[in-house]
Amino acid sequence: MNAQALRKPRISRLEEAQADLHARTQRSRKMAADRSEVINGAMAASGIAPPPIFIADNQGAHFTDLDGNSYLDTCMGFGVHVLGHRPKVVADAIKAQADKGWHFSLRGADQLAYAHRIQAASPTNQRVVLANTGTEATLYAIRAARALTGKTKIALFDISYHGAHDTALVWAAPGSTPEQVVPMTLGHGIPAAVTDDVLLLPYRHPLAIAAIRAQAHELAAILVEPVQGSNPEGDVGPFLAELRAVCDEFGIILIFDEVLTGFRLGYQGAQGKFGIAADISTYGKVAGGGLPIGVVAGKADLMATFGDFTAAKGIFFGGTFSGNPMSIAAGLAALSELQARPDIYAHVDRLTAKVTQGFNAHAEANNYPARIVSCGSMWQVFFQSEALSSFDYAGKEAEGAFYLHCLAQGLFIHATHRCFFSAAHTEADADFVLDVLSQSLAATREDGLI
Numbered sequence: 001m002n003a004q005a006l007r008k009p010r011i012s013r014l015e016e017a018q019a020d021l022h023a024r025t026q027r028s029r030k031m032a033a034d035r036s037e038v039i040n041g042a043m044a045a046s047g048i049a050p051p052p053i054f055i056a057d058n059q060g061a062h063f064t065d066l067d068g069n070s071y072l073d074t075c076m077g078f079g080v081h082v083l084g085h086r087p088k089v090v091a092d093a094i095k096a097q098a099d100k101g102w103h104f105s106l107r108g109a110d111q112l113a114y115a116h117r118i119q120a121a122s123p124t125n126q127r128v129v130l131a132n133t134g135t136e137a138t139l140y141a142i143r144a145a146r147a148l149t150g151k152t153k154i155a156l157f158d159i160s161y162h163g164a165h166d167t168a169l170v171w172a173a174p175g176s177t178p179e180q181v182v183p184m185t186l187g188h189g190i191p192a193a194v195t196d197d198v199l200l201l202p203y204r205h206p207l208a209i210a211a212i213r214a215q216a217h218e219l220a221a222i223l224v225e226p227v228q229g230s231n232p233e234g235d236v237g238p239f240l241a242e243l244r245a246v247c248d249e250f251g252i253i254l255i256f257d258e259v260l261t262g263f264r265l266g267y268q269g270a271q272g273k274f275g276i277a278a279d280i281s282t283y284g285k286v287a288g289g290g291l292p293i294g295v296v297a298g299k300a301d302l303m304a305t306f307g308d309f310t311a312a313k314g315i316f317f318g319g320t321f322s323g324n325p326m327s328i329a330a331g332l333a334a335l336s337e338l339q340a341r342p343d344i345y346a347h348v349d350r351l352t353a354k355v356t357q358g359f360n361a362h363a364e365a366n367n368y369p370a371r372i373v374s375c376g377s378m379w380q381v382f383f384q385s386e387a388l389s390s391f392d393y394a395g396k397e398a399e400g401a402f403y404l405h406c407l408a409q410g411l412f413i414h415a416t417h418r419c420f421f422s423a424a425h426t427e428a429d430a431d432f433v434l435d436v437l438s439q440s441l442a443a444t445r446e447d448g449l450i
């Protein structure tokens with residue numbers, strides 16, 4: 001080695017990856033700069049921000065960015081694409097519907113068949129109401145519970161996500177403990193009074209059940225993600241059974257928010273996986289086959305509230321695009337395929353188990369403070385060795401570097417860090433994921449961040 005090389009300062013693995021990505025994503029960076037003058041909004045990334053990337057097209061389990069770089073996708077439209085990107089059955093249905101019209105003001109011909117697909121997802125899905133997003137679905141489910149019971153308080157759990165409406169954005173304030181969950185509204189612009197009508201509970205904690213018992217007379221409903229998107233633990237059956245039991249005991253409406261888990265953890269979602277039925281269920285994501293949808297389904301007597309809003313206990317609901325023919329066509333095609341192909345769930349679950357076991361064994365053997373938590377085809381890397389507790393979830397610097405290394409190697413993990421496998425992912429893709437994850441851990445350690 002000559003003297004000049006010796007004098008050259010060593011660049012870190014992180015700087016190396018950053019420089020590489022920087023050079024390969026020029027068009028995306030220009031797009032980010034131009035957009036920032038017109039379009040507001042960005043999702044925060046933890047720690048070290050990767051360069052922005054814009055998608056040009058996608059197919060199967062991959063997408064290509066504006067600069068022509070290809071990535072293996074683990075975000076899959078925020079969990080929407082169980083069948084992969086642009087599956088032929090859905091693409092054909094969308095094209096066929098486009099030839100017949102894409103927005104009707106009157107009710108479309110496929111809605112009935114679609115509602116039957118929703119009915120098949122839970123024994124309590126006796127009646128179905130169509131909306132456009134998961135946000136609308138949980139908003140209507142909450143409104144329905146309040147109308148039906150004449151009570152206003154809704155029990156929610158910390159680190160849940162139920163959409164962007166006011167009640168759903170009551171979260172636990174930093175510093176909360178299971179003994180004292182302090183509610184706050186996320187961001188400004190939401191009246192503080194909204195928190196008065198929410199009982200915020202520690203997730204999977206005995207104190208939650210105690211609090212429900214103590215305030216049962218005030219509660220209209222318990223709204224729960226049966227498996228949390230932000231914390232996809234798979235051993236939640238006993239907890240859900242406890243919720244079912246306490247709701248039955250006190251006559252509280254149990255709402256399962258299956259917007260993420262519905263048709264992903266199996267055709268019957270979490271309800272099928274854990275053998276526990278909700279009173280009212282909400283769906284979205286997978287249920288639209290890749291186009292926007294929101295669905296509320298439930299027991300016939302409860303769903304009667306969706307009718308005449310001037311009648312006793314009737315609520316208002318609407319939506320210009322609710323039940324629009326494009327979403328229904330895409331959703332019907334996707335749900336029909338998923339109903340007929342249980343092998344898809346066996347496949348995505350197997351890939352997830354392989355990556356979870358492989359990664360966790362590797363991390364344990366090499367003393368990396370990282371573990372994958374997964375359920376079905378939902379998985380996420382957590383940078384902590386101890387069991388996940390809902391109040392200690394926090395991004396660390398190492399995480400930012402880790403995910404940037406993944407991206408530089410062609411593995412896309414969204415800033416939310418939530419990952420999903422699809423029918424389009426192969427065994428080789430799972431091996432690639434495992435390889436990239438371990439390389440990224442090694443590079444992060446080499447820089448002294450782990």
Ligand SMILES: Cc1ncc(COP(=O)(O)O)c(C=O)c1O
Nearest residue numbers: 133134135161162163259260284
């Ligand atoms: C469990 C759950 N509920 C509701 C929503 C909101 O759905 P949407 O984004 O379609 O409004 C989401 C979205 O991520 C979700 O994961």
